[in-house]
Amino acid sequence: MDKYKILLVEDDIKLADMICSFLAKNGLEVFHIADGLEALQRVEELKPQLIILDIMLPGLDGLSVCRKLRESFAGVIIMLTALSDDIDEVAGLEMGADGYLGKPIKPRVLLAHVRAHLRRNSLLENESxxxxxxxxxxxxxxxxxxxxxxxxxxxxxxxxxxxxxxxxxxxxxxxxxxxxxxxxxxxxxxxxxxxxxxxxxxxxxxxxxxxxxxxxxxxxxxxxxxxxxxxxxx
The missing domain is CATH 1.10.10.10 (Winged helix-like DNA-binding domain superfamily/Winged helix DNA-binding domain)
Structure with a gap:
């Protein structure tokens, strides 16, 4: 069976490397893109089941990326942010995000959320x-x-x-x-x-x-x- 594909959109390279390494060690295929516009352009090509999306991005901010993704992407979107403002949390979820996690993020917590979303969408289990x-x-x-x-x-x-x-x-x-x-x-x-x-x-x-x-x-x-x-x- 193919690995489940995760797209990480994050411009903090050190954090991205840590997340990619941890998720890969736990059986997930992870692609990393550091730019919002590039992420939009490559989603159709990569066909991920789940996208981890930072809010503060070069090219196009995460909220705008999320809004545009929801025009055609039916998979899971989990948003990450270092900001503590409730407005950003509400805005992200209003634009179609499925989950919201604040930084600093613990890899095991992120993995638990990823698995929960995949399971709920019948990607980790053969029953819905x-x-x-x-x-x-x-x-x-x-x-x-x-x-x-x-x-x-x-x-x-x-x-x-x-x-x-x-x-x-x-x-x-x-x-x-x-x-x-x-x-x-x-x-x-x-x-x-x-x-x-x-x-x-x-x-x-x-x-x-x-x-x-x-x-x-x-x-x-x-x-x-x-x-x-x-x-x-x-």
Missing amino acids: LADETNNRVVTGDLTIDAASRKVFLKDEEIELTSAEFDLLWLLAESKGEIVDRDTLHLKIFRLEYDGMDRNIDIRISRLRKKLGDDSKHPELIKTIRGKGYILASM
């Missing part, structure tokens, strides 16, 4: 979330079909990323019941929730926006303060 459940959930005007991995709102298909669908389906499996952040984080990333990671919260925000759910007074995906989230039963 849809195959395991083969089910459909309907609540109000919303229909979530696990077999086709499609979502419809009032019979209009809603375009979700793979990561967004998986999060929505986890809530759908427990429709009308609270699903805590620990459970969501563990099932999606195969990592314990550390109390600081905001990836789940920001994905919920993206889902609400795409589903037309009022972010201030949501009726479909509700926040249960101090506990988690619930997909309302309508």
